[in-house]
Each structure stands twice: as structure tokens, then as C-alpha cells.
Amino acid sequence: MIEIDDPTAEAGLAATVKASKAPAISRAAAILRLLGKRGTPLGVQTIARELGLVPSTCLYVLRALVEEELVAFDADTKRYSLDAGVLTLARAWLRRDQFHDLAQPVLDRLSQEFGLTTLGVQLYGLDHIIVTAMSQSSQNFQLSTQVGSRFPALVSATGRCIAAFGEWPEAQLRPRFDKLRWEDAPSWEEWRAQVAEARATGVAVDRGHYISGVTVVAAPVWKAPGRPSHALVAIGIGSAVRGEGLPRLKEALLAAARSLSEQLSG
Incomplete structure (x- = not known):
């Protein structure tokens, strides 16, 4: 693990x-x-x-x-x-958190179907993101984090979602991007291109930049019009996130995120 x-x-x-x-x-x-x-x-x-x-x-x-x-x-x-x-x-918060209740069975299904670790995260503007739900596959090799973990807002695939759909000006994005730590850091120009791709497809992908050899896929979730409030994230290695497996994963994650957005917005 x-x-x-x-x-x-x-x-x-x-x-x-x-x-x-x-x-x-x-x-x-x-x-x-x-x-x-x-x-x-x-x-x-x-x-x-x-x-x-x-x-x-x-x-x-x-x-x-x-x-x-x-x-x-x-x-x-x-x-x-x-x-x-x-x-x-924590229990009081979880009892009233609609996203956690709705996302957990979705994460469980995606995790078992694709053999990946899946996360539900809450977005806090350009400050940070917090993991609020998680599911792991039954496979021996797993990647995991913990519910409650905090990460910089713009890191990995989730960060690309925030930048793509949050309509943040570059003057606010660039200083925060420059402070991020990656195992294989993309250039500012590469990252901007990846943000544009996420905006066009609805799904963001980090191919080994944040953690070497690990692919992270994220899709934004909206609770109300404006900037995304949450995201669904899939993390893994192997065929599920390479070749023909990646388009299928992206499609499943995007469909799940859209369904959750509809449920959260009523």
C-alpha cells in the first residue's frame, strides 16, 4: 500500500x-x-x-x-x-453532509469496478481541498489516503478542475501554482494546457506529475451554480488508468459527477 x-x-x-x-x-x-x-x-x-x-x-x-x-x-x-x-x-458533520451520503456508494462502485482508490473531496476555493469520503478496491496493491486529509487546492488532477471551472484569474493561480510540490512538476505552460483540456472534456487527468507512476483523474461536482463545491477522484496504476482503460474511467467518473451534481442541486 x-x-x-x-x-x-x-x-x-x-x-x-x-x-x-x-x-x-x-x-x-x-x-x-x-x-x-x-x-x-x-x-x-x-x-x-x-x-x-x-x-x-x-x-x-x-x-x-x-x-x-x-x-x-x-x-x-x-x-x-x-x-x-x-x-x-466529526459524527455531527458527517450526519449533515449530503455529499458524503450520496458519494460513498458511488465511490464504492467505481472502486470495485476499476480496482482503484476513489475519493470524494470538498473544495475550499484556492486555499485547500479536504478528503471527505474514500473507498478502496479489494486488490492487494492499493494507494490510499485518509478522510480528513488536506491538500493544496491546485495540486494534481483536482487542482486542474478547480482552475478549469472556477474562473479564477491567472494572477491568482500563478503564485499558488509556483508553490506546489510535485514529483515531476509540469511547467506553467503545460499545466495551463492541461487545465484547458479539462475544461473541454469535463475531466482532469494528472499522469504521474504529482506522484511518479500514478495517474489521478478528477471530475467536478456542483452543489449550486458557480464554482464547483466538490470533486470525485480516482487514483491508480496499471491498465485501468492507461490505454483503453482510461477513457472508460473518465466517462464513468464524469457520469457519476454529473449525477451527484443533479442530486445535490435538487
Whole structure:
């Protein structure tokens, strides 16, 4: 199994904290995201260093999060980790998230039909995307990420969808594009051409640029007129994303995205 991760996420957390107009809330959110991303308990000094916080300030926020049962403290190791309280928040959100309910069976079907990992992601403008649903095939070789993972908005195939259908000016796209990290980065001109292709076909494709040897296909989903609100994403290697398999996958993903858009828009 190959884990898909965002190499820029931790730097982005620190930048968000510094730029926030509500620093206390931003610090708490950044700490929760960092603990969730790492998956292992962390000490105050490590958390403070990763997020660019003063250790005493970091400790103050951590103690408040412990009181709210969002973070657990191990008195023996002096380290912090996420606590069960975050599940209450997550469950409440999932119960009201119509996209998750509608997308999950679609992702399950596509995953099994094509032998791929499929994702449902929510788009947050040019800031970031968040994985809200996921399905994996029963094949031995899998690529996976986790529900709740955050990625830069313009990365991979989903980023091309955002650029193609969001009607963002190039003056806003180019600075963000220049900060992206790829295994095999496309040039700005190549990326623009791929965005234009996505606009013409309705589906975006990343052929090994984001992760070497891995093809990512994405189709936008609309909840209301304007910019897309979500996207369906398929990730894999092999025949399903090469040769004759790719057009069939693109057609299936596009049809599923259009169906979801109709359901979400009522």
C-alpha cells in the first residue's frame, strides 16, 4: 500500500497561524490538524516548533483542548494526542453532509469496478481541498489516503478542475501554482494546457506529475451554480488508468459527477 500525503501541509499550518485574525482559534485548529496528521503523540516543544508558536502559548492552548476533551495528555510521556471528543464533532458533520451520503456508494462502485482508490473531496476555493469520503478496491496493491486529509487546492488532477471551472484569474493561480510540490512538476505552460483540456472534456487527468507512476483523474461536482463545491477522484496504476482503460474511467467518473451534481442541486 502506498500512502498519499501532502508534503506542504505542516508549513501551511504555521503560515495560517501567523496570518490569522483570530489567533487563539487558529492555534487550536492548527494543533488539532498537526496531531491528526502525525498520528503519534507529540510533546509541547515539538508542536510549538512545527507551528512556530511560543512554547508557553502552545501549552496554554493544549491545556484548553484537554479540558474540552479534544486532546489527551499522557502524564508519563508528557505527550499529547487527539482525544475521542473530536469524534463527536466529526459524527455531527458527517450526519449533515449530503455529499458524503450520496458519494460513498458511488465511490464504492467505481472502486470495485476499476480496482482503484476513489475519493470524494470538498473544495475550499484556492486555499485547500479536504478528503471527505474514500473507498478502496479489494486488490492487494492499493494507494490510499485518509478522510480528513488536506491538500493544496491546485495540486494534481483536482487542482486542474478547480482552475478549469472556477474562473479564477491567472494572477491568482500563478503564485499558488509556483508553490506546489510535485514529483515531476509540469511547467506553467503545460499545466495551463492541461487545465484547458479539462475544461473541454469535463475531466482532469494528472499522469504521474504529482506522484511518479500514478495517474489521478478528477471530475467536478456542483452543489449550486458557480464554482464547483466538490470533486470525485480516482487514483491508480496499471491498465485501468492507461490505454483503453482510461477513457472508460473518465466517462464513468464524469457520469457519476454529473449525477451527484443533479442530486445535490435538487
